[in-house]
Amino acid sequence: MSTAQSGATKRRTAATTPEPPPADEQRQRKKSRPPSATGRENRAGLAFVTPTFVVVLVVVILPILWTVLLAFQNAKLVDIQDMGLLGNWTLDNFTQVFSSAGFWSSLSTTLVYTVGATLGSVVLGLIAALALRTPFRGRGLLRGAMLLPYVAPVVAVAFVWEVALSPQYGIVNEWGRSLFGWDDPIAFLSTREYEVGLLGAHFDIPLALLTVIAFETWRYFPFAFLFILARLQAVPGGLEEAAKVDGATPLQRFRHILLPQLMPVMALLCVLRFIMTFNKFDDVYLLTNGGAGTEVAAVRVYDFLTSRYDVGAAAAQALVLAAVLMVLLGLYFKFFGKKVQEES
Template structure:
């Protein structure tokens, strides 16, 4: 074998220099690794400074004996002790509080997922007005938590709350119930007295109401991505709704290969059809074939061509075997059609009951907020149970009191709206600048440490915001950004960058790589490809991510209180509404007007871009 030829570069004409060897080109993997590191470095630097460093500082402070005023001057080394943990673990009420937190977290999570699953099953089939109802069911999640918390507080008030008024008037309650302040009450069940934690259950119910739309959104996207032929085949062969839910819908959330599941289930359903009586084969189409036999699954085609299909004992085949056994048992008893017809009618009626119930619990708090905002406080005190306002009672004085400047005796919410808009828009710009390069790198490029960086971006999102509060406050106080809107916008990056990376990464992954390869052949660099091709194609996802970040910044309260409490002229609307609630002379109707002012902008934005936001949040949700 002859040695490889070394190409040389001729010297420029008119010089006597000898020709020099051409520089050997770097490999594609090396260039991709450098590009990935270059793109991810700015995002990684922001996450390390704004999120990882404060978390590490908090962990170090946990092992030191320092007061709040000593934190800026305390060093990393010295004063190490475990006394802090000893004081916490042996303090009275710690273990009780920990148990309450665990119950609250488990109850809220399980309840939100269960309610979201029920909502997804009820709304998965199209009907007139489904799009509007789906958007309305997301309102508890996108609405400012401060506003909806005040609405719930007034609704459950024992003095003038509508729930207690209806309970004593129509449900036979002896006394009003202090839902938010009563620790527990004794309830007699079958002769036994059972203590019921009223306040804890109320808070769990609020969290379920607030977060079930998030679970509903992802579960609905997953259900709608399921091949429809699987359920059709099972329905043709007499499977009841409960059997389809247990053996088809639930496994769809765990099976890694939906095509294999569809092929396996189709194979077993064909065996069932041969054993069912003629009256069990319903709804034939005009070609004489069962309506559920249209299964264009890739795995099924591979099996027909003689290629390997789903393994008979595999995970995707298991649900089909269970469904086959159940149908055989019911076929032997002769009750398959009766059970199917009964369950179809029962769940068909229950579906509309569930839809009406979900619409009621979702929209009623917002309706109640709006009604109270245009009602005089006297009418609320006289008749708390009336949830409408007559033309003679209708007033806008509450909105004038909220929007008028403080110099003229109002609450000055117009200034607060401007501050919130500036902070939210600034947060959107900073978040997109920080997250787009990192999301592009971890979704499109193979570089050293890519998986670890992606895991880091996801892990930092799991830490609570309160863990970052003290270190960020100290850091920004040292650099003079403690009481400024710019500092607050930078702080919000700690909450928005991780979730933005997740949303953008999933969308970037759907863009065909052949487009980038064609651009590279035409001489485009990585930066030019991202700027001229990837970003224009990802414009819907960028808009959805920007809208979601805007809502997070608009609704945020904790960091606004921590950084701007001493600067009333820089308060955001959420902070101003909280301070308005603390006022002794401020009526509840004025508070509801402030809640409406805080809620309306984000709700209008949400409805204007609801489809984009939904697709941005659920992009990748239908992937196994």
């Protein structure tokens, strides 16, 4: 956008600057060419952007504003038919949300889930991009196959995981027993805490939560992989060659040459994935129904909405979730935003 525009201005100034033309020619030029050119472009721009703007306004922005209203209203689905847009003001929804059992634990679950899945998918995406950077036989094929988890429908892949991890007929438990000698089948998706013994010490790990994090990592690492690989292939080869000649080891070349180049895109991916995962509903709902310590906040919104038909409370819960997300993003940009910009 900027190049095209600056190009246009440059041409215009180049045409006018050389020498001040005689007065009447100047007047002529004024007549033949714009005040109207920019005005016309302005009008055309507004004309083109208006339909899109209206659609976004009607289907996205107005509904979100309505969420804000609903959050402060006493709104149940049954009486919504005859309820006006305004009125019935109350703060009950928020007290209900904050005081309801499990609100704070669901918030911390959401955070753990989001951070784990975001880091997991970006790091695995990075590793995959590095491994597939140089050509080998079958790279194209693998590259295509690696996008499968990302493009496949969530319902289908969630079932595959559910069946594969099942304690009764799942392949994972079957192999775990025959290869690793597991005594009992492990119920990956319904075990809140799993006791592990390591070097004589026993501690509990939140198994179901870790499993949904693994699922999310698996499903979204291809997305990170795509972006990181694209950036990786734009890194000038000369830089690395030079470092190689200077005797830098592969690790040093990665740390000092590749990583700084990849940092901006990885930071962007982290922000994107964080936002998307923070509000994720389907994955957890399909795998565990929000049980066994995996109740993320988005699942609670759904529960308020469908099992209690409490529209106001659902709106309040969604709003609180969005507010927490905004605060976190604000903090992120305050502390890291500048740094990322400098590095890019």
